Amino acid sequence: MLLEIDHVSKCYGTKTVLDGVSMNLKKGEIHALLGKNGAGKTTLVKSISGVTTDYDGTIRFEGKSIDHLTVLERQKIGIYVVPQHASVIPEFTVAENIFIGDWPRKKNGFVDWNHIYIYAKEALDKYGVSFSPRQKVKDLSLVDQRKLNIVRALFSNAKLIILDEPTTALSAEERDGLFEFVIDLAKQGTSFIFISHYIEEVLRLSDRYTVLRDGKSYTGFSRGEVDERQLSNLIVGEDVELCVRERPEVLARAPIALQCSRIKARGLTDVSFHLAKGEILGLIGFPGSGAREICRALAGLNPIESGEIRLHGKKLRNPRRPDEALAQKIVYVSYDRHAEGIVPDLPIRENISLPILKSKLASLFGFVNERKEIENAQQYFSTLNIKAHSIYEEVGNLSGGNQQKVVISKALSTQPDVLIIDEPTVGIDVKSREEILSLINELTDTGLSVLYLTNDYNELLRVADRLLFFANGTIAREEINTGLTPEEVIQMRDSAEEEVAS
Numbered sequence: 001m002l003l004e005i006d007h008v009s010k011c012y013g014t015k016t017v018l019d020g021v022s023m024n025l026k027k028g029e030i031h032a033l034l035g036k037n038g039a040g041k042t043t044l045v046k047s048i049s050g051v052t053t054d055y056d057g058t059i060r061f062e063g064k065s066i067d068h069l070t071v072l073e074r075q076k077i078g079i080y081v082v083p084q085h086a087s088v089i090p091e092f093t094v095a096e097n098i099f100i101g102d103w104p105r106k107k108n109g110f111v112d113w114n115h116i117y118i119y120a121k122e123a124l125d126k127y128g129v130s131f132s133p134r135q136k137v138k139d140l141s142l143v144d145q146r147k148l149n150i151v152r153a154l155f156s157n158a159k160l161i162i163l164d165e166p167t168t169a170l171s172a173e174e175r176d177g178l179f180e181f182v183i184d185l186a187k188q189g190t191s192f193i194f195i196s197h198y199i200e201e202v203l204r205l206s207d208r209y210t211v212l213r214d215g216k217s218y219t220g221f222s223r224g225e226v227d228e229r230q231l232s233n234l235i236v237g238e239d240v241e242l243c244v245r246e247r248p249e250v251l252a253r254a255p256i257a258l259q260c261s262r263i264k265a266r267g268l269t270d271v272s273f274h275l276a277k278g279e280i281l282g283l284i285g286f287p288g289s290g291a292r293e294i295c296r297a298l299a300g301l302n303p304i305e306s307g308e309i310r311l312h313g314k315k316l317r318n319p320r321r322p323d324e325a326l327a328q329k330i331v332y333v334s335y336d337r338h339a340e341g342i343v344p345d346l347p348i349r350e351n352i353s354l355p356i357l358k359s360k361l362a363s364l365f366g367f368v369n370e371r372k373e374i375e376n377a378q379q380y381f382s383t384l385n386i387k388a389h390s391i392y393e394e395v396g397n398l399s400g401g402n403q404q405k406v407v408i409s410k411a412l413s414t415q416p417d418v419l420i421i422d423e424p425t426v427g428i429d430v431k432s433r434e435e436i437l438s439l440i441n442e443l444t445d446t447g448l449s450v451l452y453l454t455n456d457y458n459e460l461l462r463v464a465d466r467l468l469f470f471a472n473g474t475i476a477r478e479e480i481n482t483g484l485t486p487e488e489v490i491q492m493r494d495s496a497e498e499e500v501a502s
């Protein structure tokens with residue numbers, strides 16, 4: 001056994017988050033840690049890595065208790081966390097990133113720059129990655145940045161690497177590449193704790209599983225012992241009802257809500273399309289293809305050089321800022337909730353109300369109508385099942401998935417005509433995902449139109465009525481979603497890309 005977690009408990013104030021949690025991990029094992037949003041996965045990871053040491057119970061590493069050790073001391077014995085958000089410095093080279101904090105030095109004490117690249121090349125070769133040590137990290141793909149984080153940990157002699165939702169925002173192919181890399185390293189003896197909300201990928205990658213629910217651990221399941229449904233029931237504690245979108249006939253006759261003509265903007269050469277009232281339009285394309293760029297242009301985040309946007313036939317002013325888009329009933333939920341989504345120090349109530357303070361919640365004389373604000377926040381708090389004591393809890397104290405629900409509530413409370421939603425279920429547990437999808441589905445019945453961007457084609461194909469394939473800054477293909485499979489979509493995306501390139 002490499003790691004033994006023995007009846008670990010942890011409270012925040014009066015809230016018991018971990019209640020006698022136990023699990024163990026063997027050398028060379030990939031062990032999945034699962035649980036709903038707020039189940040305590042991050043809290044357990046913090047206890048293993050030493051960020052939190054005021055827990056009850058015992059954690060042993062290679063047979064010895066590590067409860068008294070600090071984060072740095074735990075790193076020295078081989079425990080590393082690779083966080084969800086790349087902890088690399090984009091302006092530095094790969095080699096510089098590997099050596100940050102531990103520069104090889106010459107006898108005179110100066111950094112040995114010549115050898116940095118030689119040592120880094122050896123490390124990259126040893127772990128079988130293909131990028132060059134001289135490449136700037138900002139030029140690496142997302143998956144290579146994640147691999148670099150792992151190589152950095154290995155270079156510091158990691159024996160246990162905790163991967164916190166490592167597949168976030170990766171395409172299916174990138175995810176496969178990352179998994180191969182992790183499996184190879186596990187074969188060489190490195191152990192992994194793998195945190196993910198995607199059960200299908202958990203079943204593919206992991207040797208064993210531990211589920212946290214209501215503070216307790218359900219542990220010891222090996223590959224093949226449980227299937228997708230059983231694991232999802234264990235996580236949620238009940239049957240999960242899947243959101244089913246009926247593609248109604250009315251959509252074919254629905255009036256056009258949004259009409260974009262010849263849009264030219266950053267990363268967009270010439271984009272024209274329409275979105276019907278009540279329709280969910282899926283956007284597909286590689287990074288830089290234009291799929292995300294059109295979202296950001298319509299949201300007022302990337303300036304539009306030319307072209308025309310009409311909503312319900314009325315010409316809009318091309319938005320220069322998100323509040324201008326919002327005033328014209330277009331709202332964007334960014335994939336990056338940390339940078340663009342929430343104010344962590346403010347309570348849930350104020351976060352949800354932020355964009356509508358000046359409009360819907362303003363009373364006579366410009367004061368905020370507090371009753372309306374509370375009602376509004378309370379409504380989304382209940383509908384989306386946000387896990388917190390109340391709407392007065394600070395958003396920074398919520399688990400990642402629950403923060404994401406606040407971001408979505410904030411967007412929906414503006415009552416937009418067009419919702420642009422970018423990777424909305426990243427970090428969201430199985431049950432919450434269905435709640436979010438169901439809510440969006442219901443809102444389209446009342447006339448909301450949606451542009452939906454995600455790399456998770458399984459999810460996209462469950463909700464999208466029609467698909468637009470982007471390549472090279474323009475729309476290369478359009479398909480009605482008549483029961484398409486993810487594999488078909490990947491093929492269509494690749495051939496659209498090739499056609500545009502040739």
Ligand SMILES: Nc1ncnc2c1ncn2[C@@H]1O[C@H](COP(=O)(O)OP(=O)(O)OP(=O)(O)O)[C@@H](O)[C@H]1O
Pocket residue numbers: 012017035036037038039040041042043044387388397398399400401402427
């Ligand atoms: N610093 C804190 N103060 C108070 N409560 C906290 C703090 N950190 C976490 N919590 C609470 O502890 C519980 C567990 O949170 P944790 O982040 O461990 O969940 P998680 O399983 O990682 O969730 P997710 O999948 O959403 O990331 C949540 O209810 C959260 O609100």
